[in-house]
Amino acid sequence: MSLTRETFDFVADLVRRRSAIQLEPGKEYLVESRLLPLAREGGHSGVDAYVTSVRTGRREPDLVAVVEALTTNETSWFRDSTPFSALRTHMLPALRAERPVLDRLRVWSAACSTGQEPYSIAMTLAEILGPSTRTEIVATDLSDQVLNQAKEGRYSQLEVNRGLPAPMLVRHFRRSGADWQIAEELRRTITFQRHNLLDAPPLGPFDLVFLRNVLIYFDLATKRAILGRVHRVLRPGGFLVLGAAETTIGVDGDWERVPVARGSVYRPVHGGTAALPTPRTTATAPTFGVSRPAPTFPPATVNQGVSR
Numbered sequence: 347m348s349l350t351r352e353t354f355d356f357v358a359d360l361v362r363r364r365s366a367i368q369l370e371p372g373k374e375y376l377v378e379s380r381l382l383p384l385a386r387e388g389g390h391s392g393v394d395a396y397v398t399s400v401r402t403g404r405r406e407p408d409l410v411a412v413v414e415a416l417t418t419n420e421t422s423w424f425r426d427s428t429p430f431s432a433l434r435t436h437m438l439p440a441l442r443a444e445r446p447v448l449d450r451l452r453v454w455s456a457a458c459s460t461g462q463e464p465y466s467i468a469m470t471l472a473e474i475l476g477p478s479t480r481t482e483i484v485a486t487d488l489s490d491q492v493l494n495q496a497k498e499g500r501y502s503q504l505e506v507n508r509g510l511p512a513p514m515l516v517r518h519f520r521r522s523g524a525d526w527q528i529a530e531e532l533r534r535t536i537t538f539q540r541h542n543l544l545d546a547p548p549l550g551p552f553d554l555v556f557l558r559n560v561l562i563y564f565d566l567a568t569k570r571a572i573l574g575r576v577h578r579v580l581r582p583g584g585f586l587v588l589g590a591a592e593t594t595i596g597v598d599g600d601w602e603r604v605p606v607a608r609g610s611v612y613r614p615v616h617g618g619t620a621a622l623p624t625p626r627t628t629a630t631a632p633t634f635g636v637s638r639p640a641p642t643f644p645p646a647t648v649n650q651g652v653s654r
């Protein structure tokens with residue numbers, strides 16, 4: 347069974363416009379396998395019939411469901427380990443060295459999927475920081491479906507088995523039937539919000555931004571525009587953490603690469619930049635490239651709204 351060209355083009359265009367995820371020709375199998383459960387659920391004979399009904403009906407919940415089904419939500423606890431060891435050994439010591447009184451630490455976990463990343467950050471911070479540091483983690487994703495699980499903080503044994511060290515399980519979870527429930531003290535440090543990376547970012551400033559394993563789905567202009575927006579909400583001296591296969595190099599020159607353990611993290615450069623191989627060209631890209639001034643921030647608050 348294969349999709350008609352019309353079905354694929356409609357889905358690829360919808361997903362690109364709403365999420366920037368690129369579905370190149372050749373990804374028909376992916377579209378079909380992701381949409382088949384929705385087609386069956388709606389009683390359609392197949393994906394073509396389902397997409398035709400979405401197209402003609404133009405109902406917002408159906409359009410959202412198609413986009414959400416095409417996001418890839420793969421994640422795990424302490425994924426790739428390096429960012430979390432770098433948090434202990436490099437980033438927090440560097441932040442402390444610059445701010446001897448670290449009374450407040452704000453983190454943005456962007457594209458957080460089902461929550462394993464922000465909870466892994468929260469567990470790491472709970473180990474290191476004492477009660478004198480107030481920790482606030484803003485965790486965001488495009489998909490309501492994954493955010494609902496993240497907010498609930500409930501995970502199956504299979505999910506827990508993917509990277510969660512036993513001492514962390516014992517310390518931060520309790521049994522709930524066949525599942526595991528995250529401790530309320532940890533959950534309270536995280537605010538989950540729906541947010542599209544194509545929109546204005548949550549209100550900064552943040553000391554740390556985790557933006558991992560999502561830029562890979564976007565084209566160069568979109569990556570550059572997103573990195574520009576992250577730059578604006580990251581405190582000078584703060585850190586950006588990307589996925590193992592992602593980098594700012596060749597995308598946005600306003601970042602300094604900092605080698606850590608077996609990987610890299612990035613610090614924003616303010617008021618002077620490295621050369622870029624190509625200039626910013628998109629309408630959505632920020633226009634303050636080379637002479638971007640150091641930002642001034644209003645006092646941050648918890649539970650800020652997200653511009654959409």
Ligand SMILES: C[S@@+](CC[C@H](N)C(=O)[O-])C[C@H]1O[C@@H](n2cnc3c(N)ncnc32)[C@H](O)[C@@H]1O
Binds near residue numbers: 457463543544
């Ligand atoms: C592969 S997961 C990465 C999860 C986590 N950051 C990690 O590294 O384990 C990618 C996430 O990006 C989200 N995503 C995709 N496009 C997005 C967009 N335009 N805005 C916000 N989130 C997006 C997806 O919903 C998905 O949950």
